[in-house]
Amino acid sequence: MRVVVTGGAGFVGSHVAAYLAERGFKVVAVDNLERASAVRRLEEVGVSLVVGDVRFVDLPPAEAVVHAAAYINVEESWERPYEYMWNNAAATARIAKQCAKTSTRLIYISSAAVYGEPQHLPINENHPTRPLSPYGLSKLAGEQVAQMLAPGAAVLRLFNVYGPGQTGPYAGVVSKFIERAKGSLPPVIYGDGTQTRDFVHVADVARFVEVVLDRGAAGVFNVGTGRSVSIRELATIVMRLAGLGGEPLYAPPRPGDIKHSVADVTKAKLLGWQPQIPLEEGLRELWTTW
Numbered sequence: 001m002r003v004v005v006t007g008g009a010g011f012v013g014s015h016v017a018a019y020l021a022e023r024g025f026k027v028v029a030v031d032n033l034e035r036a037s038a039v040r041r042l043e044e045v046g047v048s049l050v051v052g053d054v055r056f057v058d059l060p061p062a063e064a065v066v067h068a069a070a071y072i073n074v075e076e077s078w079e080r081p082y083e084y085m086w087n088n089a090a091a092t093a094r095i096a097k098q099c100a101k102t103s104t105r106l107i108y109i110s111s112a113a114v115y116g117e118p119q120h121l122p123i124n125e126n127h128p129t130r131p132l133s134p135y136g137l138s139k140l141a142g143e144q145v146a147q148m149l150a151p152g153a154a155v156l157r158l159f160n161v162y163g164p165g166q167t168g169p170y171a172g173v174v175s176k177f178i179e180r181a182k183g184s185l186p187p188v189i190y191g192d193g194t195q196t197r198d199f200v201h202v203a204d205v206a207r208f209v210e211v212v213l214d215r216g217a218a219g220v221f222n223v224g225t226g227r228s229v230s231i232r233e234l235a236t237i238v239m240r241l242a243g244l245g246g247e248p249l250y251a252p253p254r255p256g257d258i259k260h261s262v263a264d265v266t267k268a269k270l271l272g273w274q275p276q277i278p279l280e281e282g283l284r285e286l287w288t289t290w
C-alpha cells in the first residue's frame with residue numbers, strides 16, 4: 001500500500017513514515033522543512049521526501065494519507081492564531097478534499113488538546129471538546145473538516161507523545177527533563193508537579209497507525225496508554241536514570257495548563273492494538289541513546 005505522510009520530516013511523522021516503510025508500505029513523506037527535525041531518520045530507512053507545503057501543493061498519489069503536518073506550540077498559537085488556523089485547519093480542508101476526490105483514505109493526526117479541561121477521567125472519545133488554546137481549536141477544526149470532506153476519515157487524538165528525536169523549542173516535557181539531566185541539571189517543574197499526563201511512546205503511535213490502515217478503521221480514536229503519571233513522578237524517574245540527587249526545581253504554573261489528563265484507550269484496543277512500551281522502559285532507552 002502506498003502511503004503519504006505529511007509532516008513526515010517531523011517528530012511523529014518521521015517515526016510513522018519509517019515504521020510503515022519497515023513494515024513494507026511504500027511511503028512518501030511530504031514536508032516543507034519549516035520545522036523538520038528528522039530528515040535523517042527518513043534517509044536511514046530509504047523513505048523518499050517531497051519538499052512541499054500542504055497549504056499549496058497537491059499530494060502525490062497514494063491509497064492513504066497520514067496527515068501529521070501542523071504547527072504544534074500552544075504558546076505560539078496565542079501569538080499567531082491566524083497562521084495556526086490556516087496551517088492546521090484550512091490546509092486540512094485542502095487535503096481532505098483531495099483525498100475525497102481521489103478516493104484516498106485519510107488519517108488525521110489530532111491531539112488531546114481538543115478536549116480542554118477534563119469533565120471526567122479517563123477521557124474517552126465522547127468527552128466534550130472545548131479546546132483552551134488556538135492550537136487546540138485549530139486541531140479540532142482540522143478534525144471536523146477532515147470528517148466532513150473525507151467521509152471515512154480516521155482521527156487519532158494523540159496524548160503526550162515522547163520518544164527519540166523530539167527536540168527543539170517545542171519539545172515536550174519528557175525531552176526537556178532528559179536534556180537538562182544530561183547536563184546534570186534537575187528538571188524544572190511548572191506548578192507543584194501533581195498535574196498528571198498520559199505519556200505514549202511514539203513507536204506505539206506508529207504501530208497504531210498501521211493498525212488503522214490494516215483495519216480500514218474510521219472515526220475518532222484516543223492514542224495514549226491509559227496510565228496517569230504525575231510530572232513529579234516523571235521527574236523522579238528521569239533523576240533516577242541520571243543518578244541525580246537533590247530535588248527538582250519548581251517554577252510558577254503555566255497559564256492554561258490543565259491539571260489532569262489520561263486517555264481511555266478502550267476503543268483503540270478494540271482494534272487489536274496495545275501500547276507496548278512502558279514509560280520506564282521508554283525513558284531508559286531515551287536516556288541511553290540521547
Ligand SMILES: NC(=O)c1ccc[n+]([C@@H]2O[C@H](COP(=O)([O-])OP(=O)(O)OC[C@H]3O[C@@H](n4cnc5c(N)ncnc54)[C@H](O)[C@@H]3O)[C@@H](O)[C@H]2O)c1
Pocket residue numbers: 006007008009010011012013030031032033034035036037052053054055067068069070071072087091109110111112139157158159160161162172
Ligand atoms: N508531539 C506530541 O506530543 C503531539 C501530541 C498530540 C498531537 N500531536 C500532533 O502530531 C503531529 C506532529 O507533531 P510533531 O510533534 O511531530 O511536530 P513537529 O513539529 O516535529 O512535526 C511537524 C512537521 O510538519 C511540518 N510542517 C508544518 N507545517 C507544514 C506545512 N504547511 N506543509 C508541510 N509540512 C509542514 C514541519 O516542518 C514538521 O516537520 C501534529 O499534527 C500534532 O498536532 C503531537
